[in-house]
Amino acid sequence: MIGSLSMANIMLTLGVILCPLLLIIIFVWFLGLAILEIRSKIIKYRLWKATPCPSCIYFVDCQELKCAVNPDRVLTKNAVDCQDFQPIVGARVHDYRIKNH
Secondary structure (H helix, E strand, O other): OHHHHHHHHHHHHHHHHHHHHHHHHHHHHHHHHHHHHHHHHHHHHHHHHHOOHHHEOOEOOOOOOOEOOOOOOOOOHHHOOOOOOOEOOOOOOOOOOOOOO
């Protein structure tokens, strides 16, 4: 009886110590994944804003074919100096070159 009682106390103590520790580890892991995903989205957004594609007459916001002229370069770094870029009339024209810091 004494051996099983002390074993129960040991198990209870381990549970009390390890459970919050495990929860903290899982929380930090999910937080890290969320930060990496947000960072990835920010990088993609900055790249997307740096390309002239959304203000080009050949750009179509369609998942199958975003650009009829250069479908392989649309919304990538290669589209920054697109030879076929023609701005939409009335759209704001920016300096689309990516600046190297």
